[in-house]
Amino acid sequence: xxxxxxxxxxxxxxxxxxxxxxxxxxxxxxxxxxxxxxxxxxxxxxxxxxxxxxxxxxxxxxxxxx
Numbered sequence: 001x002x003x004x005x006x007x008x009x010x011x012x013x014x015x016x017x018x019x020x021x022x023x024x025x026x027x028x029x030x031x032x033x034x035x036x037x038x039x040x041x042x043x044x045x046x047x048x049x050x051x052x053x054x055x056x057x058x059x060x061x062x063x064x065x066x
Contacts, residue, residue, distance in 0.1 A: 010052060015045045
């Protein structure tokens with residue numbers, strides 16, 4: 001999984017669930033885009049206005065390895 005965050009636009013951009021190429025993008029709402037591969041599986045997601053939508057002042061993350 002890969003997650004990219006762009007602070008300048010408050011976009012939690014492209015949460016990548018797998019390396020499949022998206023062939024279709026659907027709007028879940030005006031600030032959430034879902035990308036699907038040829039099998040109809042969710043392969044990535046974009047969230048606009050991430051901090052505002054989550055009601056948090058900052059975004060922090062951890063990398064956990066098993």
